[in-house]
Amino acid sequence: MMKSGIKVVGLVTLKVINEKGLVHKTVKKNLVGNYGTSLMAAYLANVGDPLPIQYIAVGDGDLAPAVTDTALGNELYRAIASVSQGIGAEANQVEFQSTWLAGASQGTIKEAGLFDAAAVGNMFSRVTFADVIVGAADTLIVTWDISFIGV
Secondary structure, three states, X not given: OOOOOEEEEEEEEEEEEOOOOOEEEEEEEOEEOHHHHHHHHHHHHOOOOOOOOOEEEEXXXXXXXXXXXXXXXXXXEEEEOEEEEOOHHHOOEEXXXXXXXXXXXXXXXXXXXXXXXXXXXXXXXXXXXXXXXXXXXXXXXXXXXXXXXXX
16 A cells, blocks of 8 residues: 655745845744644645634744644734745745834844734744844845645
8 A cells, every 4th residue: 555645844034134235044944733734634624714824923932843832932023924826846835925124023033933813813833943133124024935745
């Protein structure tokens, strides 16, 4: 009997652009939590009416991600994301992107999450990383790429 499965791979990129246009970039793989895997099963089974994942939140919590996480450790900012699916050979990929313009976010960012609501809601995925410093005049761009890979 042939076995097959799906691997969900997330890659999160944070870009901090200062007033001179200089960019600091951080890239990290994420963890898809229990809600994320349950949501994928619900979509396939056409069960319920789940909300779409369309918000990115960032915070300064630094506990390691766990599949049981339902929220960020300490959320600071949340924004709606543009969401797009790849085409052709990249149709198995979805990209989420949120931008906080200068003055809209500042502080030390240590975590990020994908959510289905503008406040609270269900968290699909979470990631932590080394300190990312966002100054008052900096723009923060968070891009979250999720790929579904057959194994």
